[in-house]
Every structure is written in structure tokens, then in C-alpha cells.
């Protein structure tokens with residue numbers, strides 16, 4: 001062993017021993033399989049670009065069990081100048097929780113306790129690494145429920161929704177976004193120092209800075225959230241339409257009905273329904289709404305939907321299908337991936353008034369060449385998350401890059417028309433730097449102040465691994481090759 005290697009090994013042993021003084025040793029792992037399991041995600045790029053590149057691969061995955069352990073761990077990493085990657089369930093994709101500079105993956109899922117449920121004021125305090133499912137079960141005993149959560153709730157954690165953007169999901173349209181329901185966080189900065197940040201805090205970081213930060217300023221350790229009461233009635237409606245125009249008009253009418261907002265609202269094409277479920281409606285487009293309230297309100301909502309659908313020539317879907325959709329909500333997007341070996345997807349944030357233009361451009365660009373699917377979920381008034389899927393064949397790399405080139409064109413068009421991508425992570429950061437330089441500059445200055453050594457969640461929002469011109473050139477070639485394939 002040469003001298004540098006020996007010194008490295010000794011440093012590694014010393015770090016491990018010191019961390020094991022405050023975190024039980026089974027949770028301080030250097031096992032390559034555990035590191036791999038906590039490095040990738042469902043988007044393929046982390047697999048190709050990050051997971052197998054030596055310099056990106058982490059040396060440790062460490063699981064703190066509470067705020068004190070997290071704080072001591074981050075302090076120790078800071079002392080040793082070890083890069084840190086914060087990771088909850090890893091469902092947000094685009095390499096959001098994938099290491100980019102080696103070091104330590106901090107897996108937050110052991111931090112999963114509920115600290116206090118205040119039924120009277122409808123507030124819950126819990127660890128940030130708790131899964132939505134576990135939180136829901138705890139709240140259920142008190143007749144309460146989260147105000148909003150992502151459809152990935154079975155696996156994903158509360159902190160993942162805070163650190164992405166928490167703008168679209170179940171309950172958002174009816175009860176508000178994460179930004180509206182988050183009252184305070186206990187936050188651990190890169191040097192391990194801990195601070196409680198609430199809506200009226202006046203320190204360097206505000207709650208607004210932390211929401212959607214992709215962890216670049218440090219770790220959310222605990223959260224205080226507003227919750228709501230469990231409602232007595234749950235009703236679902238679903239109508240299929242022959243044209244996108246009719247379906248989107250129906251979607252808009254349900255979304256803007258001030259008398260009763262759906263708990264969940266989506267618009268999908270027939271292909272999405274086909275890949276996501278056992279069976280699917282006969283027409284091209286499908287709008288699905290779930291209402292949760294008292295019986296008289298949900299009954300009125302269902303009547304409103306029925307009346308509106310009949311004016312737009314909507315065809316109702318059988319009740320069992322609606323129930324199945326609700327039951328399988330967390331699996332629908334995952335099921336699409338089971339129909340191919342190389343799933344490609346991109347998520348867009350589309351304003352309400354651009355939905356039809358977006359769809360027209362998408363159809364124009366994607367043509368009929370590859371297997372695809374369209375899925376739109378409503379956010380609060382103003383925006384929606386559209387997820388486009390391309391089901392590509394692993395043996396056909398021209399198709400893979402061709403679809404990515406189509407998504408790239410749609411992304412550029414989307415930004416040029418004032419909209420954006422929904423999830424940035426590592427992979428999509430270069431678009432953000434190009435199209436929202438002012439916001440990026442604000443975040444960069446804040447990052448320099450809080451984390452001058454770039455130790456936590458590097459290469460998200462303020463700095464990109466990819467270069468715009470290289471990606472542009474790659475897609476230019478890909479388009480030509482795909483056209484002639």
C-alpha cells in the first residue's frame with residue numbers, strides 16, 4: 001500500500017470510530033451494496049452518469065436516528081471536509097439524492113418519530129425522515145390527516161416534499177401547498193449547528209429558502225405541519241373524452257369550481273391508463289377527481305361534475321375503476337416503467353392557461369414514432385405537474401437519445417413560454433441556470449454564505465455538472481440519427 005493510500009485508510013478508520021461513538025455501528029456502513037442501493041433512482045441518468053463513476057461514489061452511508069445524531073454527524077463530516085448527500089426515500093429522481101462528489105450519504109429514514117400531535121390546534125411535530133404513510137397512520141388515531149402529500153406517499157418522506165417543492169400532489173388544490181402548511185423546521189447547517197426556523201424568523205435562511213432547496217443549505221431535521229380533520233365522505237368521478245380540448249376544459253372547470261375543490265385531480269391519455277392499470281377507458285383522454293368532505297359537499301361536487309361532463313360529451317367510467325385508481329395511486333407512475341426496459345421521463349410545471357398549447361407542442365414534437373404516455377396532476381390554482389413518459393427499448397440507443405432530444409425541445413419551449421421544469425435535481429439544474437439566472441444567482445450567494453466549502457448536496461440549483469452546449473450538440477446529433485433510424 002503506498003503512503004497516500006495508507007493515510008487515507010487511517011483517516012477512514014478514524015472517522016468511522018469517531019462517528020460510531022454517537023451512532024450505532026450497524027448504521028455506519030461502508031458496504032458497497034448499501035451504498036449502491038442508496039445512490040440511484042428511477043431516472044436512468046443517475047445509473048449511467050453518477051452511480052458507476054468512481055469519483056462520484058460515496059464511501060459511507062450513515063443513518064442518524066435523531067436530530068442530535070444528525071447534527072454531530074454533519075459536524076464530523078465538516079471537520080473532515082467530507083462531502084454530504086442528504087437522502088430521504090430517493091423517489092424524486094433526476095439524481096436529486098445521488099452523491100456527486102463521494103463522501104457520505106446521510107440516509108434520513110431512521111429519523112421517523114412523531115413528537116407531538118396537537119389535536120386542538122391541528123398541528124403535528126415530527127422527524128423529517130418519517131414516511132407520509134407512517135405519519136398518516138399516526139394522525140388517523142386522532143381523526144386527523146396531512147393537508148397535502150405526494151402520490152408517492154407510501155415510500156416518500158416528509159422532508160423530500162419540503163426540499164423538492166411540494167407544489168403538486170394530493171390535497172394541494174383543496175388545502176394548500178407545502179409552503180402554506182409548513183410552520184417551522186429544525187434545521188442543521190453544514191457545520192452541524194442547529195437552528196429552528198419559523199415563518200417569522202429573520203436569520204440568514206427563511207422557510208421559503210428551504211422549500212425547494214434540494215438540500216443545498218443543509219438538512220431539515222424536524223418539521224411542524226398544519227394538518228386537517230379526516231372527512232366523513234370520499235367520492236370519486238371519472239369521465240373519458242374524445243379530444244384533449246374537451247378533457248382539459250373539464251379539468252379546468254373542476255379545478256376552478258370554488259364551491260368544492262377536488263382533493264385530487266388528474267388528466268391522462270389512454271396510453272397512460274393502459275400502462276398504469278389492468279384495464280382502461282375506451283376514449284382517448286381521462287379526467288379523474290376525488291372529493292373528500294362531508295356528504296352534502298361531496299354529493300354537490302359529484303352533481304357538478306356530472307352536469308359539466310354531460311355538456312362536454314364526457315363518458316362516465318365505472319365505479320370499480322375509480323376505486324382501483326385511488327387504491328393504486330402510489331403505483332400508477334411506477335407501473336408505466338414495467339412495460340419497457342428503458343423508461344425515460346420528464347416532469348414539467350405548466351400554468352393553467354398553457355395546458356392546451358403545451359399538449360399541442362408535445363404531440364407535434366413527439367409524433368407517432370415511440371411508445372409514450374401523458375399524465376397531468378393538478379397543483380394549486382395556477383399550475384400543474386405534467387409527466388411525459390417515453391418507453392424505449394434498451395437495444396435501441398438511437399430511440400433512447402431521440403426521445404431525450406424530444407423532451408429537451410419541449411423543455412426549452414416550455415421555459416421560453418414562461419413555464420419551467422417541475423423537478424430539477426442534479427440532472428435538470430443546467431436548464432434552471434440557463435433560464436432562471438436571477439433566482440440561481442440569489443441561491444448561489446446564499447449557498448456561499450451558508451456552505452462556502454460546497455460540502456452539502458453539491459451540483460444542485462447553483463452549479464451544473466452538464467454544459468448546455470454539450471447537451472445541445474448531443475441532442476442535435478440524436479435527432480438526426482433517430483429520424484433516419
Ligand SMILES: Cc1cc2nc3c(=O)[nH]c(=O)nc-3n(C[C@H](O)[C@H](O)[C@H](O)COP(=O)(O)OP(=O)(O)OC[C@H]3O[C@@H](n4cnc5c(N)ncnc54)[C@H](O)[C@@H]3O)c2cc1C
Nearest residue numbers: 088089090091092150151152157159160161163215219220
Ligand atoms: C410514483 C411517484 C409519484 C410521485 N408523485 C409526486 C407528487 O404527487 N408530487 C410531487 O411533488 N412529487 C411526486 N413524486 C416525486 C417524489 O416522490 C417527491 O418529490 C417526494 O416528495 C420525494 O420524497 P423523497 O422522500 O423520496 O425525497 P428524496 O428523493 O430522497 O429527496 C428529494 C430531495 O430532497 C433532499 N432532501 C431529502 N431529505 C432532506 C432533508 N431532510 N433535508 C434537506 N434536504 C433533503 C434530497 O437531497 C433531494 O435533493 C412522485 C414520484 C414517484 C416515483
